Every structure is written in structure tokens, then in C-alpha cells.
Amino acid sequence: MLKNNQNLYYTTPEVNDQLYLHFKGYKEIRNMQMFPNLKCLYFEGNGLRTISGLTTNVNLKSLFLQQNMIAEITGLETLVNLGMLNLERNLIRKITGLSNCKKLETLIVS
Secondary structure (H helix, E strand, C coil): CHHHHHCCCCCHHHHHEEEEEECCCCCCCCCHHHHHCCEEEEEECCCCCCCCCCCCCCCCEEEEEECCCCCCCCCCCCCCCCCCCECCCCCCCCCCCCCCCCCCCEEEEC
């Protein structure tokens, strides 16, 4: 993951607070425990069907998941600091699963 974008990131994963993993064709989010201080994740335009793998990223403030294939909002229970969530251009029919995101100010769903 980091080999292709070495110029964008610190060599020590836990120092990185932003990850740009958009339009890479990833089907799932994983190994995110390597980035405990992550504040912003760009994961749009991949083949993501479910939101998972972010339970250890409690410092996450912005999450960009637009243009995926997500049908249900789940996997955000531990993201209590999340302030911005972009889920536009997914397959979501009902907005649920955000009750723990008390700091959420911006939600984009269309």
C-alpha cells in the first residue's frame, strides 16, 4: 500500500494522519491499526461493499467513501470523533448506524 506512494507518507506508519487510497480498486479496508493517529482517509472510487476495518482509528475526523458499492452504513461505531462523512454515489437506501458519531457535522449521501 505505501510502496506505491512513498513520497506522500512518513516511513513510520503511526505518524501519518492522512491516507490517500482512492481509485486503487481495493475491495476492503484493512491493516488500519498501523495508523492509530489517522485523521483523514480518502477511500473513494474503490470496490468497497461494507465499511469495516476502522475500529482502531478513533481519531478519524474525515472519511471519504464516495463512489463505492456500500449498501448499508455500518462499522462506524468507534469513530466518535468523526466530523465529516462522504457516502455519495453508493447504494445506500436508508441512513442508520451513525448514533455514536456525535461530532458528525457534515454527512453527504445522495
